Amino acid sequence: AQTVTQSQPEMSVQEAETVTLSCTYDxxxxxxxxxxxxxxxxxxxxxxxxxxxxxxxxxxxxxxxxNFQKAAKSFSLKISDSQLGDAxxxxxxxxxxxxxxxxxxxxxLTVIP
Amino acid sequence: xxxxxxNPRHLVRRxxxxxxxxxxxxxxxxxxxxxxxxxxxGLKFMVYLQKENIIDESGxxxxxxxxxxxxxxxxxxxxxxxxxxxxxxxxxxxxPPSYPPGRKEAxxxxxxxxxxx
Numbered sequence: 001a002q003t004v005t006q007s008q009p010e011m012s013v014q015e016a017e018t019v020t021l022s023c024t025y026d027x028x029x030x031x032x033x034x035x036x037x038x039x040x041x042x043x044x045x046x047x048x049x050x051x052x053x054x055x056x057x058x059x060x061x062x063x064x065x066x067n068f069q070k071a072a073k074s075f076s077l078k079i080s081d082s083q084l085g086d087a088x089x090x091x092x093x094x095x096x097x098x099x100x101x102x103x104x105x106x107x108x109l110t111v112i113p
Numbered sequence: 114x115x116x117x118x119x120n121p122r123h124l125v126r127r128x129x130x131x132x133x134x135x136x137x138x139x140x141x142x143x144x145x146x147x148x149x150x151x152x153x154x155g156l157k158f159m160v161y162l163q164k165e166n167i168i169d170e171s172g173x174x175x176x177x178x179x180x181x182x183x184x185x186x187x188x189x190x191x192x193x194x195x196x197x198x199x200x201x202x203x204x205x206x207x208x209p210p211s212y213p214p215g216r217k218e219a220x221x222x223x224x225x226x227x228x229x230x
Contacts (some may be wrong), residue, residue, distance in 0.1 A: 043150075099144050106154075
């Protein structure tokens, strides 16, 4: 079975600075999808960014970008110009060819004013 | 296109009662997933269903828990004879089929917070 590992239970960043959240995964598949979700205190799960494994170009969404290293099975999230509203739990997720989703254990991000 | 709808948002049950949690997936989505989340913890996979079929229930306790996704109507997660340890937030997610190509993320409902007293 696929596994998703987030090795940073907690991270903090100064407002306006940049932070990188790490995620690694284990798979034998070649075609899959990767995602980062954000869960603020409201507990609503919000999609931040998605990456198709067949695409070499790293996905970007405004201040959010990923560093996708397929050979290393690494999928880190970079948040630039951090804002107070970015404070949340962030989950890395993997969708397999069998349509199953695997989530990491999450990284709690604190933004310091 | 309405999002994933879960109801109720909050549910209080006494020990020994039954809890029924409902989830209506997004239109056109054929895959439904249920997750449990304890406070300050991550999402724990419970079950993955397609219409009228349970695809993977490896995360669901063998006793007292069951799930269905009938041909018509919402997906139901049922917990019989609830105990205090069942208190948690239960999230439902849906996703589109593998084909045709397009967005493949899971869309989440707002969750049902179950409290067992």
